Amino acid sequence: MDVDAVQNGPFPLLVLCECKYWQQPVPQSVVHALKVVCSDAGANQGLIISKKGFQSGAEEKPLFTNVRLKTFGQFQETYFLDWRRSCFEKICR
Known part of the structure; x- marks a missing residue:
């Protein structure tokens, strides 16, 4: 596993990331x-x-699983606003 993160919110979510x-292209294996690692870790x-x-x-x-596939560009689009908000909150504290 490359990165594990907790996504804050009303219910914190454990997210495990593999960076390739x-x-x-990444194979299905x-x-x-x-998917197995997430299940074992309770992610x-x-x-x-x-x-x-x-x-x-x-x-x-990954259809019907808790695994999502993103290119680096899609990853940035999906999580940039959350990352920026989190940085702002840390600065304000």
Whole structure:
């Protein structure tokens, strides 16, 4: 596991992240492995961030699971506002 984070809110969520800075798309075996790790760790969500995207089988694998697949650009779009708000809150304290 590369990163574990707690997403604050009314109910804190444990998020486990795998960062794949690979020159090829991520295969479905990586998605399956993260699904197992999340289950064993009791994580609310697993996130795989890929430089080169995902193989077609990998994109279908996380359907109906708590694993999400994002390119680095999608990751930034999804979490940038939360990150900025959290930085602002820390500065204000």
